[in-house]
Amino acid sequence: MWPKSCLRNSQPVEDLELTKRRFGRAFWVVMNISWAISGTECELQKPNMTENGLGNRVLNMDTMNPNVKRVEYAVRGPIVQRALQIEKELKEGVEKPFTEVIKANIGDAHAMGQKPITFLRQVVALCVYPDLLEDDKFPEDAKSRARRILQACGGGSIGAYSASPGIEIIRQDVAKYIEKRDGGIPSDPDSIYLSTGASDAIVTMLKLLTSGEGKNRTGVMISIPQYPLYSAALAELAAVQISYYLDEDKCWSLDVNELRRAVKAAREHCNPRALCIINPGNPTGQVQSRQCIEDVIRFAAEEHLFLMADEVYQDNVYAEGCQFHSFKKVLFEMGPEYSSVVELVSFHSTSKCFMGECGFRGGYMEVVNMDPEVKLQLTKLVSVRLCPPIPGQALLDLVVNPPQPDEPSYATFIKERTANLDILAEKAKMTEQVLNTVPGIHCNPVQGAMYTFPRLSLPEKAINAAKEKGQAPDMFYCMKLLEETGICLVPGSGFGQRDGTYHFRMTILPATEKLKVVLEKIREFHKRFTEEFS
Structure with a gap:
């Protein structure tokens, strides 16, 4: 209620409420003038009105977490927001010089037209609707996988929670997959944590690593260019980003001397504790050599750094002479001098590779040489989120435990898997070749992953025009x-780059014919842009 003493003439409270509702913010302007003239003191504190006329909010831009305001995520940033607006405009009949928006901004394979792997979807469908187990249209190996997964779920339903680190048999299957991938190097299911995609696991590990204040704040080394998840998570956690640059002139290779430069400079203002590696690279598409990985491991041991290996594109290797080497395999092949001391966590996901099942949010991380007491804290931390999505866990199990040669789904599975990867390899080569025919664009070979990161030569007039607009x-x-x-x-x-250089990231995922259209439009646009600003 509004006290009578707030009005000089003791206007009835009911009238005051009516006046306040009718005139909104203007009411307070009049009251402030009245109080100033009369000197009358109000028994209640006047609300601090916001621009929309609402009262003082508990949560506003001044009181919210300041770290969140520093978070940026270019992959879904202003460009994408404008793209969504343009799509609406096209639907409303607004005339444009094109008929559709082609989103080549994000590694979303199915959104770009990639077909799902039949076996994966069959088993997930059976798990979601077990009555289909009686349907003769489904092969027996798909049914047996579904029964096994359902038996491991509470109440025999994927609608039940699982243990926080994930369903036990799926973690066992992941461990067997890693052992097979790495040539027999043991993997412990108790060191496997299933996750909501790789992103969730990466952020969880960064939470564990982050501590300190001032010069003791945790510093985390990330590559430049980098995937914006890392810079965004570090900003949110108030950790320090330590940038190390990849060598564009050497196909985005990693030079340990650059790591040494970066960590030495960082020790002046923070406490470097972790080194993040993305291999194959995002957004740069490079694949690290075994020698490079060995050098990185030695560097991490010398500098006492926790290694984080983002290996979600491990099946996406296209260039001749390139091969994926897992950090864990190389670490253990280097012998006990390193394998017994270097702390490592590696990440994988169902969102990339030949699957492209982004929406299922399936993934895992494996920890190596983690302090047992810290491991208990990790288990506690993941338990706060209860468990990863069960359909995503089920899908992950099929990725690490696919059809075998003696099973009915094997031939189709291999055919579809091979086709997806072969098409990506063709598109990677085509993208590099076409972009390198455009004067003013230089594109390194797309050795792996799903992206290219070409360098642009922009006219000075265009650079100045951008500055006038306040844009990069x-x-x-x-x-x-x-x-x-x-x-x-x-x-x-949005990914980071050396000063004075300009790039864009583009996915190679659009269907081949559509990708040809995209590349041709970029070629024509770049020519017009250069002429306009020359």
Whole structure:
């Protein structure tokens, strides 16, 4: 209620409430003038009104977590928001010089038209609707996988929670998969944690690692260019980002001397504790050599750093002479001098590779040489979120435990798996070749993963025009590309790049014919853009 003493003439409270509702913010302007003139004191504190006329909120831009305001995620940033607006405009009949928006900004394979692997979807369908187990249309090996997964679920239903680290038999299957992948190096199911995609596991580990204040704040080394998940998570956790640069002139290779430079400079203002590696690379598409991985492991041991190996693209290797080597395999092959001391966590996901099942949010991490007491804390931390999605866990089990040669689904599975990877390899090569025919664009070989990160040569006039708009030059370029062609890319500034260089990240996932259209539109646009700003 509003006390009578708030009005000089003791206007009835009911009238005051009516006046307040009718005139909103203007009411307070009048009251402030009245109080100032009369000197009357109000018994209640006047609310601090916001611009929309509502009262003082508990949560506002001044009181919210300041770390959240520093978070940026370019992959779904301003370019993508504008792309969504343009899609709405097209539906509303607004005329554009194109008929559709092509989103080449994110590694979402199925959104770009990739077909699901039949066996994976069959088993998940059986798990979701067990009555289908009586349907003769499903092969017996799919049914047996579904029965096994359902028997491991509470109440025989994927609608039940699982243990926080994940369903036991699936963690066992992941451990067997890792052992087979790494040539027999043992893997302990108790060191496997299933997760909501790899992203959730990465953020969980960064939470464990982050501590300290001032110069003792945790520093985490990440590559530049980097996947924005890392910089966003570090900002949210108030940790220190330690940038090390990949060598673009050597196909985005990693130089240990650059790691040494970065960690030495960082020790002046933080406590470096972890080194993140993405292999194969995102957004740069490079595949690290075995020698490079050995050098990184030695560096981590020398500098006493926790290694985080993001290996979600491990099946996506295309270039001749390139091969995926897991950090764990190389670590153990280097002998006890390293394998008994270097702390490592590696990540994998169902979202990439030949599966592309992003929406299921399946993934895992394996920890090596983790302090047993810290491991208990990790288990406690993952338990706060109860458990990863059970359909995602089921899908992950099929990735690590696929059909075998003596099973009825094997031939189709291998055919579909091979086709998906072969098509990606063709598109990787085509993307590199076409972009390198465009004067002013330089594209390194796409050795692996699902992206290219070409360098742009931009006219000085365009750079100045971008500055006038308060935009990074490659943001200016990508926004203009979107408005004129409907192609949605992500500016290199959203991933980090050396000063004075400009890039964009583009996925190679669109269907082959559509990718040809995208590349041709980029070629034509770049020519027009260069002429306009020359």
